[in-house]
Amino acid sequence: MAETASERAFDTVERSERWWAYAVALIVVFLFAVIIFTGLHWAAQPPSNVETIDASRLHLAGEFMESNLGTAVQPDGSAIVRVLAQQYSFVPQCIVVPTETSVVFRVTSPDVVHGFLIAGTNVNTMVVPGFVAEVRTRFERPGEHLMPCHEYCSVGHEDMWARVKVVDRREFARTYGGQPRASCERR
Numbered sequence: 001m002a003e004t005a006s007e008r009a010f011d012t013v014e015r016s017e018r019w020w021a022y023a024v025a026l027i028v029v030f031l032f033a034v035i036i037f038t039g040l041h042w043a044a045q046p047p048s049n050v051e052t053i054d055a056s057r058l059h060l061a062g063e064f065m066e067s068n069l070g071t072a073v074q075p076d077g078s079a080i081v082r083v084l085a086q087q088y089s090f091v092p093q094c095i096v097v098p099t100e101t102s103v104v105f106r107v108t109s110p111d112v113v114h115g116f117l118i119a120g121t122n123v124n125t126m127v128v129p130g131f132v133a134e135v136r137t138r139f140e141r142p143g144e145h146l147m148p149c150h151e152y153c154s155v156g157h158e159d160m161w162a163r164v165k166v167v168d169r170r171e172f173a174r175t176y177g178g179q180p181r182a183s184c185e186r187r
């Protein structure tokens with residue numbers, strides 16, 4: 001029995017529908033493969049830990065009180081740098097860190113979303129009020145890096161930046177060794 005014109009049209013549509021279904025399935029499989037590959041091979045993951053903090057009480061008590069900001073050398077020799085990102089400055093304005101040392105940056109905001117980026121390094125994250133952003137890194141060579149806010153945070157955004165001074169770890173111990181919280185801010 002000969003196919004009618006409408007049966008032929010139906011076959012054509014069905015074939016093209018099936019072709020598109022295969023194509024979409026292939027794209028989905030490819031994207032999953034990319035996610036799994038980057039996750040495992042490059043250790044790609046959301047840049048921050050999920051750690052919450054009460055953004056309205058940062059200055060009153062706890063980790064991000066003014067006296068706790070800056071670089072603190074830990075008993076194991078590593079360094080923790082606590083930074084406040086606020087409209088429109090970073091505290092401290094000048095961050096000092098030793099070379100060849102594992103450094104953890106812990107950053108939070110009392111007001112709006114800011115950006116935390118250290119030029120020339122892999123440090124780059126958002127600073128969201130209510131959360132603590134944590135970034136681990138290591139500086140091999142002494143030098144100075146700019147640290148601009150890279151999330152638009154209102155009218156003073158372009159004036160919001162700080163400096164990161166990397167000093168040789170022996171010099172760091174000599175100059176800042178006696179301070180519980182080091183920074184290169186002029187007081």
Ligand code: CUA
Nearest residue numbers: 114149151153
């Ligand atoms: Cu802070 Cu832009």
